[in-house]
Every structure is written in C-alpha cells, then in structure tokens.
Amino acid sequence: MKTQVLLIGGRNKAKSLAISLIQSGYHVTVINDTYEDCLKLAETDKLMVINGDGTKPFVLEDAGANDVDIAIAMTSKDEDNLVICELCKKRFHVKKTVALVTDPKKTDFFYKMGIDSVVCAITAITGIIEQQAFIDKMATLVPISEGRVSIAEVPITGNASVVGKKLWEINLPKDVIIGCILRGDTTMIPRGDTRILAGDMLVLISSDKQEMAAIRELTDGR
Amino acid sequence: MESHIGKIGHSDYVVIIGCGRLGANLANTLSEQDGNVLVIDKDREAFRKLSPSFGGLTIVGDATDFDVLEEDAQMSKANVVVAVTDNDNINIIIAQIAHEVFKIRKVIARLYDPERECVYREFGIDTICPATLSAKEIERILSKRNADDVYEEVEK
Numbered sequence: 001m002k003t004q005v006l007l008i009g010g011r012n013k014a015k016s017l018a019i020s021l022i023q024s025g026y027h028v029t030v031i032n033d034t035y036e037d038c039l040k041l042a043e044t045d046k047l048m049v050i051n052g053d054g055t056k057p058f059v060l061e062d063a064g065a066n067d068v069d070i071a072i073a074m075t076s077k078d079e080d081n082l083v084i085c086e087l088c089k090k091r092f093h094v095k096k097t098v099a100l101v102t103d104p105k106k107t108d109f110f111y112k113m114g115i116d117s118v119v120c121a122i123t124a125i126t127g128i129i130e131q132q133a134f135i136d137k138m139a140t141l142v143p144i145s146e147g148r149v150s151i152a153e154v155p156i157t158g159n160a161s162v163v164g165k166k167l168w169e170i171n172l173p174k175d176v177i178i179g180c181i182l183r184g185d186t187t188m189i190p191r192g193d194t195r196i197l198a199g200d201m202l203v204l205i206s207s208d209k210q211e212m213a214a215i216r217e218l219t220d221g222r
Numbered sequence: 223m224e225s226h227i228g229k230i231g232h233s234d235y236v237v238i239i240g241c242g243r244l245g246a247n248l249a250n251t252l253s254e255q256d257g258n259v260l261v262i263d264k265d266r267e268a269f270r271k272l273s274p275s276f277g278g279l280t281i282v283g284d285a286t287d288f289d290v291l292e293e294d295a296q297m298s299k300a301n302v303v304v305a306v307t308d309n310d311n312i313n314i315i316i317a318q319i320a321h322e323v324f325k326i327r328k329v330i331a332r333l334y335d336p337e338r339e340c341v342y343r344e345f346g347i348d349t350i351c352p353a354t355l356s357a358k359e360i361e362r363i364l365s366k367r368n369a370d371d372v373y374e375e376v377e378k
Contacts, residue, residue: 079315
C-alpha cells in the first residue's frame with residue numbers, strides 16, 4: 001500500500017508540497033478550512049481535499065487519519081498545529097507527525113510534547129538568507145540533521161587558485177571532505193591525487209559548521 | 223497597569239488567561255477572597271469586565287508567548303493556572319506550556335469541544351467543558367422536576 005500523507009492547513013505551501021509528494025508516489029489528503037482554498041487545491045490531480053477544521057477530531061477521522069502514516073500540520077497558528085499533531089498521535093496513532101511553527105522559541109516545547117519533527121520557517125529562512133549573503137550565489141548549501149551536517153555544491157571558476165591542484169594539496173578544514181566531482185557529464189568520486197580543473201563542480205560534505213571556511217578556501221574567499 | 227508580583231504575600235498565586243465573562247468573574251471572586259490574581263488578555267478593553275474593587279494585576283499580551291509568561295507574568299511562581307480564552311486550541315497550548323515548561327501542578331483549561339478532552343486528561347490537565355456541564359445541570363433540573371411531579375401525584 002502507498003504511504004498515506006495528511007496535510008493540514010497551508011495554502012500554496014500545501015499545494016506545492018502535495019504535488020511534489022504525489023509525484024514521488026505518496027497518497028496525499030489535504031484538509032483546509034477555507035472553501036476557496038479547497039477549490040484551488042482540488043485542481044490538483046489525484047489529491048483528496050477535505051474542507052473543514054483540522055483541529056476537530058471528526059474532521060481528521062473523515063480524512064482517514066486512522067490509516068495515515070505521516071501527518072503534516074502547516075496552518076499559520078502554532079496552537080492549531082500543536083493540537084492537530086497531538087490528536088493525530090494520541091487519538092489516531094499516526095506514526096510520524098510534523099508541525100510547522102512560527103515562533104522559534106516554541107520549537108523545543110513542541111518536541112517535548114511528542115511531535116516527531118518540528119520545522120520553524122523563520123529559522124530556516126534566516127539561515128538561507130545568511131548563507132546567500134555570505135557566499136553570494138557561488139554555492140548551494142543543503143543543511144541536514146538540523147544543520148549539523150551540510151552538503152554544498154561549489155563551482156570552480158577558471159581563475160580560482162585551486163585549479164590544477166591535487167586534493168591533498170588543498171588546505172581544507174578537518175571536518176570537510178570533497179565527496180564528489182561533477183566534470184561535464186561525468187561524476188567522479190575523487191581521491192587524494194585527483195586534480196581539480198576549471199569548470200568542476202565540487203560536492204562537499206561537512207560537519208561542525210566548517211562549510212563556509214571550506215567554500216572560502218576553494219573560491220578564494222568570494 | 224503592570225506592577226511587581228513580589229509584593230504578593232504568602233497565599234496562592236493564580237494566573238488567569240483570558241478576561242472574558244468566565245475569566246473576569248473568577249478573577250473578581252478570587253480577588254474578593256483576598257487571593258493573589260493576575261489576569262492576562264491580549265485586548266486591553268477586556269479588563270473593563272473586572273469589578274472596580276478588583277485588587278489583582280493585569281497584563282496586556284499574548285499568553286502563548288514564553289517571554290510574556292516568564293518575565294511579565296512570573297509564571298513559574300504561580301500555583302494555579304486557568305486558561306479560559308475563547309479559543310480551545312489556545313487554552314490547550316497555554317495549559318501545556320504551564321504544565322510542562324513551568325511545572326505548575328494545578329492547570330485548568332476550558333474546552334468548548336468535549337471531543338478533544340480525552341487527549342488532555344492524560345497530560346495531567348483538568349478540563350471543563352461548558353456544554354457537558356450545562357447538559358448535566360439541565361438533566362438534574364429535569365430529573366428533579368420529574369421527582370416533584372411524582373411527589374405531587376402521590377399527594378393527590
């Protein structure tokens with residue numbers, strides 16, 4: 001059986017997430033309390049839409065919460081998201097609950113109340129803005145495990161000082177490795193004696209917040 | 223309006239969130255009995271419902287905000303927290319914050335919808351549901367009347 005995902009609240013966020021989840025092969029149901037939003041959501045193929053207040057147990061039941069594997073609460077109100085996740089967990093025994101929070105100070109509290117995953121939009125967005133401001137669109141960064149580890153994509157330009165050097169000759173921070181080099185159409189897992197060429201795209205894996213130092217080293221501080 | 227809670231004496235310190243009819247009524251009663259009462263509401267106008275002789279404190283603010291609870295309301299010193307705003311979910315989150323973060327043992331929340339009640343009983347939060355209470359009261363009045371009818375018939 002397909003994995004059942006239940007999305008509660010959220011207008012455009014819910015729609016784009018639903019489309020992406022359906023494409024990945026999940027069965028998705030959306031609950032939204034605004035009729036107009038429901039009409040918009042219902043335009044999506046294969047998406048089940050329910051109009052109602054997702055903080056009410058009977059609405060969740062109508063949406064089949066008993067068979068749901070993952071519930072994602074993304075309304076604009078923190079208290080609603082908490083109640084939705086708690087009802088899903090306690091009453092409908094949903095395996096995984098995810099809540100969006102607006103107030104970063106509530107993240108720990110939400111975890112304490114038994115929610116499996118808490119996403120704070122403000123923390124995430126400020127993090128991205130910070131990265132963008134520092135690295136000036138030179139690299140893409142993907143934080144994983146709440147930012148403790150990150151994967152970065154770093155393009156190497158022709159005038160970079162690392163061009164022509166072997167990997168072991170580059171002075172990278174200790175907690176960073178170059179996991180992969182994308183060169184033209186080929187993908188290679190580099191070794192210490194692999195040379196970096198202009199136009200390479202390096203994939204870095206780093207822990208302990210060392211990615212910025214590594215990116216600066218590889219792109220001469222830009 | 224805001225003043226220091228340090229002045230408050232030895233008896234119970236009660237924090238009431240939501241100054242509606244129920245919140246204001248409770249605050250007035252406790253204040254008359256010389257209790258230490260603090261009322262929080264996001265709307266300043268709501269405090270009009272407090273009686274002129276109300277001797278407790280009032281705070282205008284969002285009671286789901288940790289800073290308001292911790293610094294302004296000195297929540298950790300409270301013995302009793304009563305969440306009686308007009309929104310069930312806000313009452314729930316406040317009750318849980320009070321119980322889990324500030325470790326207050328006596329937490330009471332009003333829930334309009336009795337369906338959610340079962341989930342919160344196990345969290346150690348006392349809930350009151352107006353609909354259930356009213357239904358019980360109506361039932362009591364009806365059963366009393368029935369008993370009176372029977373009595374009257376017997377009298378005849």
